[in-house]
Amino acid sequence: MPGPHHNRGMAAASSTDVTVGVLGPLLLLASDGVRIPVASGRQRRLLAALALHAGAEVGCGTLAEIVWGDEQPADPDAALQTNVARLRRLLPAHVTIETGARSYRLVVASDDLDSSRFTAHLARAAAAPEPGARLTELDAALGLWRGRPFADLDDPAAEPEVARLSALRAAAVEQRAEALLAAGRAGAAVAAAEALVAADPIRESGVAVLMRALVAAGRPADSLRAYTGLRRELAEQLGLDPSPELRALHEEVLRRGPAAAVAGPPRPPPPAVPVSSFVGRDADLARAAGLLAERRIVTLCGPGGVGKSRLARHTAAAVADRYPDGVLVVELDAVRPRAVVGPGVVAVAVGAALRLSGGGSGRLLDRIVEVLAVRRQLLVVDNCEHVLDGVAALVDAVVVGAPGVDVLATSREALRVDGEQVFQVEPLLPAPAAELLADRISAAGGAAPTDAALAERICARLDGLPLALEVAAARVPALGLAGLLDALDAPLDSLGHGRRNAAPRHRSLRDVVAWSYGLLDDEQRVLFVRLGVFAGAVEPEAVAAVCGDAAALPDLVERSLVVRKGTRFGMLDTLRAFARERLASEPAAAQLRARHAAWALGLASDAAVARSRPDEPAAVHRFTGHLADVRRAHAWLCTDGPLEDLLRLGVVCAELGFQQARGDLVRMADEALRTAGCDPDSDDPDSDDPDSDDPAADERVALHPLLPRLLGLSAAPRWQRGDVEGAERRCRRALELAERLGDPLLAREAYEVLANTAMFRGDLAPAAEHCRRAAELSRAAGDETTLVMALTDMVLIAAYASQDASAAGYEAETNSLAERMGSPTARGWAAYAAGERRAEIGDPDAARFLERAVVLAEEVDAAFLAGVARHTLLTTAARVGDPVEALARFGPLLDTWLGLGSWTQLWIAVRALAEALSRLGHHRDAAVLLGAMRASPRATTAYGADSARVRAVVDAAAAALGPEFEPLLARGAALGDTGAIAFARSRAGAPA
DSSP: OOSHHHHHHHHHHHSTTOSEEOSSSOEEBOTTSOBOOOOOHHHHHHHHHHHHTTTSOEEHHHHHHHHHTTSOOSSHHHHHHHHHHHHHHHSOTTOEEEEETTEEEEEOOGGGBHHHHHHHHHHHHHHOSSHHHHHHHHHHHHHTOOSSTTTTOOSGGGHHHHHHHHHHHHHHHHHHHHHHHHTTOHHHHHHHHHHHHHHOTTOHHHHHHHHHHHHHTTOHHHHHHHHHHHHHHHHHHTSOOOOHHHHHHHHHHHTTOTHHHHTOSOOOOOOOOOSSOOOSOHHHHHHHHHHHHHOSEEEEEOOTTSSHHHHHHHHHHHHGGGOTTOEEEEEOTTSOOGGGOOTHHHHHHHHHHHTOOOSSHHHHHHHHHHHHTTOOEEEEEEOOGGGHHHHHHHHHHHHHHOTTEEEEEEESSOOOOTTEEEEEOOOOOHHHHHHHHHHHHHHTTOOOOOOHHHHHHHHHHTTTOHHHHHHHHTTHHHHHHHHHHHHTTTTTTTOOTTOOOSSSTTGGGHHHHHHHHHTSOHHHHHHHHHHTTOSSOBOHHHHHHHHSOOTTHHHHHHTTSSEEETTEEEOOHHHHHHHHHHHHTOTTHHHHHHHHHHHHHHHHHHHHHHTTSTTHHHHHHHHHHTHHHHHHHHHHHHHTSOHHHHHHHHHHHHHHHHHTTOHHHHHHHHHHHHHTTOOTTOSSTTTTOTTOSOHHHHHHHHTOTHHHHHHHHHHHHHHHTTOHHHHHHHHHHHHHHHHHHTOGGGGHHHHHHHHHHHHHTTOHHHHHHHHHHHHHHHHHHTOHHHHHHHHHHHHHHHHHTTOHHHHHHHHHHHHHHHHHHOOHHHHHHHHHHHHHHHHHTTOTTHHHHHHHHHHHHHHTTOHHHHHHHHHHHHHHHHHHSOHHHHHTTHHHHHHHHHHHTOHHHHHHHHHHHHHHHHHTTOHHHHHHHHHHHHHOTTSOOOOTHHHHHHHHHHHHHHHHHGGGHHHHHHHHHHHHHHHHHHHHHHHTTOOO
């Protein structure tokens, strides 16, 4: 993929025939291409200042200001004359410095100055009629870049030219992607445009190129996602909408037909790698990639800050093409310390990365293995040292149960599991350590080090640890190299070479953080410690609301103790751990946690209210974008917070957990129920009985009005994953509590779920009655969110019962309500209901509504709604269109439902796949799937038109296979759920 490293590689070839280079640290070359060292920092700044105004006279006052700044010599003109004389002795013959009246002028040919040559290449590229010629010029232009222009100048006079050249470079990268697209190289254009958008997510022209490239590469669904991502970023960062031109392009992609909506989730892309330089690790990268070709478990071990995570990301990107199902990265750095978590926390983190739905930790581990068992994938587990037991248990289970999955882990300690290959990652050697230090100093706005010996001493004192080098480099602009070395004396003497142990994370870098912390004033220290209450990056408004004052944020960013990410501010994990240690001893810590929980609950409340408003996407993305902090607030509420707040948060988690099919949110809702003393999934049937002898439990369970609603909402994910009985158990419990409270309105969600469970059992009359009751209670409660779901189900039930006139009436009511609400979720469900109804009667217009449902669902990450709409699009196409073409689309559909844990829908998809195979005459495969469906307890019974279609598949297979039919049924029954899905994927063309 073209990017920073790609361009640096080109620079080595294309910059050797220039004489003066300013597109990065100052470069001076002789006629034969040999580098001429300019050791003096003053002379480097002088030459760069003259190059900034190449061909023009520059006054001595201006030059003296740039060269010496505030520390002017006694006689600036004489000092300039001396430095010019010394500089002239270094210049090759064809580059001269002319003297004027108190001025100097650099005379250099435009081809000998890389900035001039860069703009010349761009001009020729603009004039070139053919894309191939444009690519040649653009590659040559970008190859000249080695870093920030005029990196040696830290002066306001240079900023306009730096900005101009940087803008030209960004435009050149964009033009290069356009040229690749015009040359028919859609894949390369996608890669180039993705790098551009990653560097500047709100650059609309870059997103436009990416959208067109994705369509040309046959990935229209990804093109729509790119537009959705831009719209979200613009709304969050600037409060703007995309331009009319980009909206028009979006509409054009939408008009490309059902393929854009049916395509399903794309193959996972290679993991993102940091854009900053990756120094001194080429051999390590090759070795790690080689080990993964030979071993199934590779663990990168080393001290904190040595660069294990960065090496893991680069390794994963290098080997991604070996894995048809891509790379899954799971970061464990936000997981709570070993002392306060059980081994299941690792399974929770992996399940969240897979977006699985599931119950407790034991069952969740089985779900993870179940999903991975059919994949060929690389699992990257990052930062394992504080949860080693959980990681070891998970890796053992995955390696045994998922033979196509390899594991790349990073840890300060070995996992000590069977088959593990430990790769010890060592600190950087002196030369690459010095290169990294210089790069990070330049990135921080400082001048590149000119005293090599001094830089090497600093690197030695920091043991070549990349994180220590980066933290130190950020202070060089303020302290200088000599000042930095002096500052290292006391605070960093305990930083031993390669020290590592099993104590809290980053102990080997504790003194680096303590030193940085010691440089803060009192106001900055207070804010730094209080920021430890957050788990992720947050907006300044959140910092002010929770910490009391955000005024010192810019100071903390400047000192590299806080990282700015767009409009949000966050902390490195090492720094956050340091802050939390101090926060634990603060008298105001409990009050701070309470304010943090209140802020997180505010996000949840905003998301809940917005479910019935047009501004739903922004509120939902804001909530899910802060999930790390929501989890942290939820954990505190479970132990120390008000029950009311915990249940309010649980209600939002339960509803979004169903809509987005997110197991992590569902588990938070379940934990809220358990904390309240209400656990419908307990093995003890009396554990949450309102007539229990425990008066405290009776007080908490029976008398809180949010419990029936939370029970009803948390029941929906149960039927989603095939646990219809578990869903009904929760609903019955909700009805009991609502009756006890004397408020039937509290049972509205439970009735809506009961309608769904009855529908899946084929009991359409009871389902309709439950729906009517849910709608009646929702109207009385003024709850449009539940009402629109109930009305949607009324459309479906009537359609499945072949009562199209009734279904049409309910559809009109649903659509009217959804349009009045304006939220994408409501409008999406209304569109889905309209499409499903038309699909039932064979109306070809169904596709238009279903495609609309997919687009609306993706605005709010409503994965379940998008899934059912795609499902109907595909199954309808498989029945009435070309079954060969439809067959290939079943693989992504199966993967969608498997990843979401929606076994109810998964088996319906398998049923449709068997029908498509039967149409193609593949009766043996269809018979195996029929046997698997009959044997699975999670496969719901077909009814209505589906029942007739299944009978037709059975009859066709029995007639074609004769005595082979029954043994093939038995073979399918013996596969089990996971084996059956693996078989189905193989017949649908998914990766084996």
